[in-house]
Amino acid sequence: MDFNQIRLGLFLGIFILLLLLENFMQRHPTVDSKPRRLGINLGLTAVNVILLRLIFGGAAVGAAYFASERGWGVLNYLDLPAWLELGAAVMFLDFSIYLQHVLVHMVPFFWRFHVVHHSDLDLDVSSGFRFHPVEILGSMLYKIGLILALGPSPVAVVVFEAILNGMAQFTHSNLPLPEKLDAALRRVFVTPDMHRIHHSVEVRETNSNYGFNFSLWDRMLGTYIEQAKKPQPEIMIGVEAFRRPEQVTFLKLLAMPMKNTAQSYTQSR
Numbered sequence: 001m002d003f004n005q006i007r008l009g010l011f012l013g014i015f016i017l018l019l020l021l022e023n024f025m026q027r028h029p030t031v032d033s034k035p036r037r038l039g040i041n042l043g044l045t046a047v048n049v050i051l052l053r054l055i056f057g058g059a060a061v062g063a064a065y066f067a068s069e070r071g072w073g074v075l076n077y078l079d080l081p082a083w084l085e086l087g088a089a090v091m092f093l094d095f096s097i098y099l100q101h102v103l104v105h106m107v108p109f110f111w112r113f114h115v116v117h118h119s120d121l122d123l124d125v126s127s128g129f130r131f132h133p134v135e136i137l138g139s140m141l142y143k144i145g146l147i148l149a150l151g152p153s154p155v156a157v158v159v160f161e162a163i164l165n166g167m168a169q170f171t172h173s174n175l176p177l178p179e180k181l182d183a184a185l186r187r188v189f190v191t192p193d194m195h196r197i198h199h200s201v202e203v204r205e206t207n208s209n210y211g212f213n214f215s216l217w218d219r220m221l222g223t224y225i226e227q228a229k230k231p232q233p234e235i236m237i238g239v240e241a242f243r244r245p246e247q248v249t250f251l252k253l254l255a256m257p258m259k260n261t262a263q264s265y266t267q268s269r
Helices: 003-024 034-056 059-070 082-106 108-118 125-129 133-150 154-172 179-186 192-198 216-221 250-258
Strands: none
Touching: 003 125, 003 154, 034 059, 034 125, 034 133, 034 250, 059 133, 059 154, 082 108, 082 133, 082 154, 082 216, 108 133, 108 250, 125 154, 154 192, 179 192
8 A cells, every 4th residue: 555645646636626616615815926926835745745855765654563463562562453653653643743732832943943933924725834844854753753652553543644634724724613613623623713822923823723633732732712803714824033024935945944933922821
């Protein structure tokens, strides 16, 4: 089974679907050129994919095969049913990614790279892949360490990666959900409205709603905000330091970590 083809197919299918839907309906008015932003965000995605392939090869799935062959990791010592092992792996990895997200907001050095993600002036399906290459490489190292310690099956890692990939696109999309549906989904999952608050220029709102897939981590650990100060269509997206399109070009995003933007946004608690 070619897991890379499966992931690519899911990525393209979800991306095209959400991109088309955003052309017909949007929750938040755009302030920047969408074609320009798409070019930048997809350009960063291409660079990151190439670097990951060159440096890590099979990356997360490869680490799962490696751990399985050597019997490494907690789950390789436990005789759990396949369905329970899958659920435990997905929940553990999702919680770990939530903690990583909190960490990059707490540590000024990490925020220097993560601010590239938050510098987008609009949110749409492509924003979920707008990350500095250094952050992507560091994130993969973290994920590989988690997989070697946990010992999930390759299938569990593929399932988690597919969920993470799809939810990153969905939660960053500019799609309106009916209010009752949004409220119902938020009891378990992250929704676009919930995550849009995280991309607000308001510091308290930026340092909230860190979840990627499940909303329960934010609820349990006190980082959940239900409503922003402003109505959803009026939320100002981005960071105060970069408010003009010419400040967030492709090359300037790569050089952005050289600028100190941590003082006002780094999570202090």
